[in-house]
Amino acid sequence: MIRVGSLVRYIPSPSATFRWEEYSSAFKANPGVILCELDKVGTTTRRFKIRWNDGEVPEEWISYLEKYE
Numbered sequence: 001m002i003r004v005g006s007l008v009r010y011i012p013s014p015s016a017t018f019r020w021e022e023y024s025s026a027f028k029a030n031p032g033v034i035l036c037e038l039d040k041v042g043t044t045t046r047r048f049k050i051r052w053n054d055g056e057v058p059e060e061w062i063s064y065l066e067k068y069e
Contacts, residue, residue: 007031007068008050010060029054031068 002008010028032050038059040047046062 008065009068
């Protein structure tokens, strides 16, 4: 189960990797640690604030994350 404090890996959607754009923007510096869960009004999908290995701290949808093992 993914929760605050979990180490995660980013899994981009297939459409993001096959667009005619820079591929590097679709990948993150794995692993990342979940800092907090975000409570956004009007969404049913869980979102998290994550600190990636390179120091970046974006918001990510749970559907793009898997537990890092």
